[in-house]
Amino acid sequence: MNRNSLYFTGETETAIKSTPLEPEVGEVVVETRVSAISAGTELLVYRGEAPTDLPADETLEALDGDLSFPVAYGYAAVGDVVSTGSAVDDRWQGRTVFAFQPHQTRFSADPETLIPVPESVSHEEMALFPSVETATSLVLDGRPRVGEEIVVFGAGVVGLCTIGILSSFPLARLIAVEPLSNRREHAREMGADVAVPPDALDDVLEPSTGDCDGADLVYELSGHPATLDDAIGATGYDGRVIVGSWYGEKPAMLDLGTSFHRDRISLESSQVSTLAPESRGRWTRSRRGETAVNRLRDLDVGSLVTHRFPFSEAPEAYRLLDERDDDVLQVLLTYS
CATH class of the missing domain: 3.90.180.10 (Medium-chain alcohol dehydrogenases, catalytic domain)
Incomplete structure (x- = not known):
């Protein structure tokens, strides 16, 4: 055969x-x-x-x-x-x-x-199950909380699936950042409250609740190393950046000399091949897979x-x- x-x-x-x-x-x-x-x-x-x-x-x-x-x-x-x-x-x-x-x-x-x-x-x-499973893993790793403002850089397939899952959470706002206009439209259809090109992000990141500047949780899913600087720049004090992009051999030259250090920003990688250590007590690959299939039905x-x-x-x-x-x-x- x-x-x-x-x-x-x-x-x-x-x-x-x-x-x-x-x-x-x-x-x-x-x-x-x-x-x-x-x-x-x-x-x-x-x-x-x-x-x-x-x-x-x-x-x-x-x-x-x-x-x-x-x-x-x-x-x-x-x-x-x-x-x-x-x-x-x-x-x-x-x-x-x-x-x-x-x-x-x-x-x-x-x-x-x-x-x-x-x-x-x-x-x-x-x-498209792998994309939805990856998105499920990204959301598990990001640990979104009620009332948070979340920014997703990159509205490719994985970014859009992540936006779709995040849209089911009771967030303050879900913002998609994407240079291509048709992908911004897809992001809105998948549940983003706002979808903007990169040069317009500052206009929508004005404090929307209380006195918290910047986003609580930011995902870098664009695949472009230079975008990681933008993701860090969009993150507020004590915020979290989840890096789901794999850059391969493309170098990521980060500028960590401005707000990153003083703002105590957490930078974390997320990869679907493994489960985060803090999740392994309750989560298995099988449970995550079943959850992804259920999300696949909804998205x-x-x-x-x-x-x-x-x-x-x-x-x-x-x-x-x-x-x-x-x-x-x-x-x-x-x-x-």
Whole structure:
């Protein structure tokens, strides 16, 4: 049995290769229906901006090895179980499932690593599960409190999903900062009270409650290192900055000589592969995943899908994302 797999073969170069598939007795074979491209992490790999000595993801069985070329990468596949190994419960046969797998026409997997797709969630919506799970993790790490003013820098897919979850909290204001006008409109639709370009943030950050200058909680989700300075600058005394962006090998040159030190601002990284230590007493990856699926039902993630490409045209999909067309949000690969 063979499969066609997408490989990153060099800077801005991809290729589709036929590779053997040899499922074990404890695995199922899944025919892929749709997979989602991460415009953040995958573009770093595509552009050669990801550290090549870094493991692809030590928490995902399907992503072995490091990020050096050539590498098969991706982690958002939805498909149908078409066969089961002799050691697998026959009830898996025919199920539609989500898997953290690279882009490929079919794959084998241990059923325990799969998430059955709920009947109320479409295949395309389920392909956005990693973005919603990341957003769920960001909100858990940020620990938003009632009456707080929160600023989210970056209204890409993860930023918009984070805004959607945060909008369910009783906040004073939820502000999105995004240079692209169509993404600001999406931010408002996902629940932001205010959505402004970066140069207009100071105009809306005037004290809105009491005498607290600046935001209580700020998320940096733009993917641009220079934005981290803006995020710190928007944070008030004793405020928190959650950095969800992964910059890869792009350096972040921070100016920490102004208000950062005296204002006791906390700067914290957030990454979905692990749970924050203070959360591990009550939270597990399984519980977070279930919570993300529930949020997936509530959020209008289908509206974030702007482009679909047949798997055979995957190189064109990455070229489109690399050009950063203003109209591009979530790009999906489809499989017939």
